[in-house]
Amino acid sequence: MKAVTGNRLSDGAVVYLTNEDQWTEKFANAARFVTEDGPDVLAAAQTRSAEIADVYLIDIDEEGALSGRAVVRETIRTLGPSVRPDLGYQAGGEL
Amino acid sequence: MYRYDEFDATMVAERVEQFRGQVARRLSGDLTEDQFKPLRLMNGLYLQLHAYMLRVAIPYGTLSSKQMRALAEASRKYDKGYAHFTTRQNLQYNWPALVDVPDLLDDLAKVEMHAIQTSGNCIRNVTSDQYAGAAQGEVEDPRIWCEVIRQWSTFHPEFSYLPRKFKIAVTACDHDRAAVKVHDIGLRLYKNDAGETGFEVMVGGGLGRTPYIGQTIRKFLPKDHLLSYLEAILRVYNLQGRRDNMYKARIKILLNAKGADDFASLVEKEWAAMDAKDVDLPADEIARIRDYFAAPEFEPLPETSAGLDSNSTKNKAFGRWVRTNTHGHRAPGYAIVNISLKPIGGIPGDASDAQMDAVADIAEQHSFDEIRVTHEQNLVLPHVKKDDLYAVYLALEAAELATANIGLVSDIIACPGLDYCSLANTRSIPIAQRISERFADLGVQEDIGELKIKISGCINACGHHHVGHIGILGVDKKGEEFYQITLGGSGAEDASIGEIAGRGLSSGEVVDAVEKLVGYYRENRQDTERFLDTYRRLGAEKFKEALYAAA
Amino acid sequence: MPLLKLIGDRLLPAIEEAKNEVSLEDWRANRIAHPDATALVIPNDADIDDLRCDVSGFSAIILEFPAFKDGRAYSQARLLRERIGYTGEIRARGDVLRDQLLYMVRCGVNGFEIAGAASDGAETALQEFSFAYQASSDGATPVWKRRRNRAAAA
Ligand code: SF4
Numbered sequence: 001m002k003a004v005t006g007n008r009l010s011d012g013a014v015v016y017l018t019n020e021d022q023w024t025e026k027f028a029n030a031a032r033f034v035t036e037d038g039p040d041v042l043a044a045a046q047t048r049s050a051e052i053a054d055v056y057l058i059d060i061d062e063e064g065a066l067s068g069r070a071v072v073r074e075t076i077r078t079l080g081p082s083v084r085p086d087l088g089y090q091a092g093g094e095l
Numbered sequence: 096m097y098r099y100d101e102f103d104a105t106m107v108a109e110r111v112e113q114f115r116g117q118v119a120r121r122l123s124g125d126l127t128e129d130q131f132k133p134l135r136l137m138n139g140l141y142l143q144l145h146a147y148m149l150r151v152a153i154p155y156g157t158l159s160s161k162q163m164r165a166l167a168e169a170s171r172k173y174d175k176g177y178a179h180f181t182t183r184q185n186l187q188y189n190w191p192a193l194v195d196v197p198d199l200l201d202d203l204a205k206v207e208m209h210a211i212q213t214s215g216n217c218i219r220n221v222t223s224d225q226y227a228g229a230a231q232g233e234v235e236d237p238r239i240w241c242e243v244i245r246q247w248s249t250f251h252p253e254f255s256y257l258p259r260k261f262k263i264a265v266t267a268c269d270h271d272r273a274a275v276k277v278h279d280i281g282l283r284l285y286k287n288d289a290g291e292t293g294f295e296v297m298v299g300g301g302l303g304r305t306p307y308i309g310q311t312i313r314k315f316l317p318k319d320h321l322l323s324y325l326e327a328i329l330r331v332y333n334l335q336g337r338r339d340n341m342y343k344a345r346i347k348i349l350l351n352a353k354g355a356d357d358f359a360s361l362v363e364k365e366w367a368a369m370d371a372k373d374v375d376l377p378a379d380e381i382a383r384i385r386d387y388f389a390a391p392e393f394e395p396l397p398e399t400s401a402g403l404d405s406n407s408t409k410n411k412a413f414g415r416w417v418r419t420n421t422h423g424h425r426a427p428g429y430a431i432v433n434i435s436l437k438p439i440g441g442i443p444g445d446a447s448d449a450q451m452d453a454v455a456d457i458a459e460q461h462s463f464d465e466i467r468v469t470h471e472q473n474l475v476l477p478h479v480k481k482d483d484l485y486a487v488y489l490a491l492e493a494a495e496l497a498t499a500n501i502g503l504v505s506d507i508i509a510c511p512g513l514d515y516c517s518l519a520n521t522r523s524i525p526i527a528q529r530i531s532e533r534f535a536d537l538g539v540q541e542d543i544g545e546l547k548i549k550i551s552g553c554i555n556a557c558g559h560h561h562v563g564h565i566g567i568l569g570v571d572k573k574g575e576e577f578y579q580i581t582l583g584g585s586g587a588e589d590a591s592i593g594e595i596a597g598r599g600l601s602s603g604e605v606v607d608a609v610e611k612l613v614g615y616y617r618e619n620r621q622d623t624e625r626f627l628d629t630y631r632r633l634g635a636e637k638f639k640e641a642l643y644a645a646a
Numbered sequence: 647m648p649l650l651k652l653i654g655d656r657l658l659p660a661i662e663e664a665k666n667e668v669s670l671e672d673w674r675a676n677r678i679a680h681p682d683a684t685a686l687v688i689p690n691d692a693d694i695d696d697l698r699c700d701v702s703g704f705s706a707i708i709l710e711f712p713a714f715k716d717g718r719a720y721s722q723a724r725l726l727r728e729r730i731g732y733t734g735e736i737r738a739r740g741d742v743l744r745d746q747l748l749y750m751v752r753c754g755v756n757g758f759e760i761a762g763a764a765s766d767g768a769e770t771a772l773q774e775f776s777f778a779y780q781a782s783s784d785g786a787t788p789v790w791k792r793r794r795n796r797a798a799a800a
Contacts, residue, residue: 009122011192012146050124053142069574072521073513077144081514083442083524087175087190088145102777102789113774117745133714134745216715246779246789252752253724253782256717333721334691368695368729373781373788379797380790 001062002038003030004045005077006055014077014089015052017045023052025089027078032064096157096465097242097387099207106249107204110211114138115197122194137255138200139213143517146190150213151203155223155241155265156184156468160455163466165206167451173199178451180436180444182508182559183262184222184468185213189515211249216257218248218329222264224272225469228390229477231425234284234292236388237267240321243376243384247322254329258336259344261329262301274470274586276300276309277562279346280328284318293317298328298358299350302556306592307347312359319381323371324362330369331361391463391478396428400481413488415537416499421484430481432462434474434491435498435506440532442524443509444472453494461487470559471508471547473501503540504548504613505531508559512552512569513576519552521569521576521602526550529606534613543613545625549584562586564627565612566593567605578605582612582638583630596639608642615641650768651735652756657747657768660757665706673700685737690718694725701732706757711740720753727754727783747771754783 004017015023016030024030033041038057045055059068066074080088099107114134121131135141139150151166158166166186170178173195179187191199200210212219221241228236244263248254254261266273267284275281281297294316300309316324328346337343350358407414422431434454437443446454458466458476461483467475479487491497500506507530510516512523527550534540549563560566566581577599584593600608613626615638620629630638651660665685670692673680685706688697701707707726709719719738726732737757738750744767747758751772760768781788787795 007142007146009128010194012142012190014145049127050122053128069571071574072576073144073519076513076522080145082522083514083528100793102792105776106779106789109775116774130743216717249779250749250775251780252749252778253720254717255749256715256720256746330721334718338716338718370728376790377794379794383793 001060001064002033002035002041002057003027003060004033004041004055005030005058005074006045006052009049009051009053012053017041027066027089028064030060030064032060096159097154097238097384103246104204104207107207107209107211110138110209110250111197111200111204114200118193118197133215137212137215137217139210140193140196141214141517143189143511143515144513145515147193147196148515149188149191149196149199149210150181151186151188151208151210152213152220153184153186153208153468154245155221155227155238156225156470157227157238158466158468159206160459160464160466162206162208163451163455163458165203165208167448167455169199169202170448170451172202176448177445178448179442179511180446180468180472180474182470182472182510182557183220184225184470185220186468187511189511214260215255216259216261217255218244218251218257218261218263221245221248222262222273222278222470224266224268225467225475226272226422226431226477227267227467228388229424229429229431230268231423232268232270233425234267234286236385237265237273237282237284239381239385239388240265240282240284240294240318242387243321243381244325247325247374254333257329257333258338259341259346261332261346263325269588271588271590272469274559274562274590276588276590277302277306277559277586278309280325281309282321287315291315291317294321296324296328299347299355300590301345301347302559302561303345304342304554304556305348306556306561307351308590308592309347310350310355312350312355312362319378320371320375322376323369323374324366326374327362327366327369331358331365335361390426391465393426393429393478394480396426396480396482398427400428400484403481403484406485410485412499413485415541416488416497417484419499419503419541420497420501421479424478426478428481430479430484432476432479432484432487433469433501434476434496435500436473436496437500437506437527437531438495438498439500439505439535440528443507443527446474450494450496453490453496457487457490471506473506499537500540502545502547503537504534504543504546504609505540507531507548507550508563509550510552510558512550512558516552516557518555519569520554520571521552521578523550523552523558523567523569526567526578526602526605530609533606533610543617543626544623545627546613547585547627548609559586560584561592562590563593564625564630565609570599572599576602578602580605580608580612580642582635583627585627594635596635596642598643611642611644612638647759647761649737650758650760652751652758655772657758657772665708667708670697670700687739688722690716690722692722694722694730697726698730701726701730701734704734706735706737707732708737708739709755711738711742711746714741714743714746716741720749723750723753723755724783744768744771748774752778752782752784752786 079090264278277300283295296313297309462476507527509523509527513519550567551558562584580596581593668683
């Protein structure tokens with residue numbers, strides 16, 4: 001399955017597309033799409049260029065956990081730098 | 096230090112306003128991300144994994160206390176209270192919001208700082224010897240020429256859309272601390288047999304995917320003709336450098352495709368054909384710039400300091416720090432102090448706002464207001480009285496900046512890697528931290544002696560792994576972090592590119608591997624040999640065997 | 647594709663009859679076949695030094711910027727002005743963007759084929775900087791000369 005992610009234009013924060021078509025900072029609230037819908041959802045998200053930069057699809061499994069080749073990278077994006085646990089979303093506790 | 100006059104100040108202020116306009120056009124939707132990206136990159140603004148990253152230029156690595164304080168203040172106001180010093184003697188903020196960047200740049204412009212040309216396919220911030228103006232045996236202060244190049248290359252209309260980025264480094268000592276042979280252009284200022292000063296011009300060095308050591312295309316260039324000669328090199332490159340493949344676009348590829356001799360004759364031909372008189376600066380302008388770099392007024396002092404000697408006997412840790420972190424100064428009774436930004440287990444190159452403020456205070460009190468940034472991600476206080484060293488040490492220790500490990504195994508260069516960088520294959524920082532912790536004992540480190548470990552999180556080689564005595568390169572192996580070891584590299588005057596040791600290692604194996612290599616060196620070294628010397632004497636095979644021998 | 651021209655230090659929209667264009671390749675293959683050609687289109691890998699005898703008869707030389715990143719024609723423009731002394735129109739064609747106009751002007755370009763939307767604010771693009779550090783083809787007084795003039799006046 002897929003989720004849509006990008007960085008918010010105004011401050012660069014990592015965000016995910018929700019079921020309500022909003023952008024959320026919480027990976028747990030990211031909408032899940034079946035892989036075949038990925039390209040269409042991405043194309044729609046890419047039109048929102050005044051809100052977001054660098055939108056792309058990431059792989060998730062049936063349970064909604066990150067998967068695939070980029071799993072280390074995407075995990076670090078959901079949390080924050082692994083060498084600074086006091087910074088990024090991990091610092092806030094809830095993801 | 097160079098000080099802006101109204102022309103310099105106006106140029107920087109106008110650049111901030113121009114960028115403010117570009118940001119506004121992006122936020123209003125007038126510019127798409129594709130259109131905006133090259134514009135923000137030209138001003139050092141990247142989009143990384145977690146946020147934007149702003150790279151601030153520290154021209155040739157020289158800072159005043161006031162500038163350091165402004166950098167600290169900006170890290171509090173617009174970032175998360177810290178910043179990262181880079182291998183290009185620059186500084187990076189990891190979390191600024193796009194909407195704040197124009198204001199941040201405005202604040203920096205007030206202290207004569209900017210982010211101009213810190214990215215993009217243009218001539219980047221010129222780097223130099225961190226000991227410039229303080230080093231023994233220097234022909235003249237190389238920063239004079241760095242500043243000459245800075246002004247010439249700033250907003251250069253012809254050379255802002257080069258095939259690829261372009262890096263120039265200048266040194267004026269026989270011992271090369273500026274790694275000039277791994278730059279697109281390396282300039283070594285020296286006196287020839289006739290007693291004239293001029294530059295040896297080396298072209299085509301560089302790391303990245305295809306590392307090369309620069310080749311000399313002109314043995315001696317009279318220094319007054321520096322700019323026209325650079326213009327000739329850049330024009331040949333701009334017109335003939337490859338643009339079909341970004342991995343083959345650096346000048347090193349062009350030079351090696353043509354051969355150094357043919358490349359040199361193209362440059363000489365262009366140089367002869369151009370009208371140099373408006374390019375080369377006249378003597379009075381060079382003299383104007385030179386005056387800013389006049390040496391501070393050193394007190395006449397005896398070479399030795401009784402206080403220093405007694406304190407180093409009393410306080411062993413101080414004694415060690417003096418041995419590892421200070422360096423001979425050209426003025427009697429003075430020393431150059433290196434401030435390590437590599438605490439054991441810390442993040443190489445990071446400094447907190449409080450640490451930056453502390454360094455600013457110490458420099459103001461004890462180093463004629465001057466601070467340098469090194470390409471090894473440390474700081475330098477260039478002019479400290481030997482009598483003051485103990486006070487400086489205590490002040491640094493209070494700020495957790497007194498780790499006595501300069502040039503040693505834990506003085507590791509590491510790029511930001513996958514903890515921050517969107518291009519990374521793997522993390523770099525945690526590897527550096529674990530190696531540093533493994534060799535935590537400073538006595539052991541001192542016994543091991545000079546050992547340069549350099550780590551890059553991808554083939555872009557920002558961590559200079561090719562020129563590490565031990566280089567570590569992060570590679571992606573089916574989604575897992577793997578590391579390739581290279582051996583025998585050097586970025587100094589004996590420059591060489593490291594050789595790949597063998598199969599990649601998992602992140603768990605890397606630290607053990609380094610320990611094995613160091614162990615083999617300690618068993619086999621002769622006399623005062625450094626790791627690199629032993630490696631060169633015994634050859635790669637022996638070290639590879641030691642590295643991959645079953646445990 | 648609107649055309650802008652540099653008049654004095656201003657960029658103004660220009661309306662003019664179409665140029666009769668010929669590519670460098672065609673021109674070289676058979677010069678007499680193009681008696682009415684008024685503009686020569688030069689690819690950005692052409693060696694300007696070889697063009698000395700070719701350019702003088704044309705009222706415009708068209709330089710190509712196939713992508714904004716491809717900066718070869720900046721050097722070509724300077725060489726046309728400074729090495730060959732070409733005084734006619736040098737026109738930029740291709741991926742010509744507002745934020746590049748200043749550098750193009752500084753390199754001697756004085757005609758611009760620029761996409762409609764991209765031309766917004768083109769007028770102000772040339773006014774963003776009061777000075778230039780280097781001498782180039784636009785004849786601007788470099789900063790070091792201004793310093794010297796100021797010192798002489800003081
Ligand atoms: S070497 Fe690669 S991972 Fe490291 S900072 Fe450079 S681009 Fe990023």
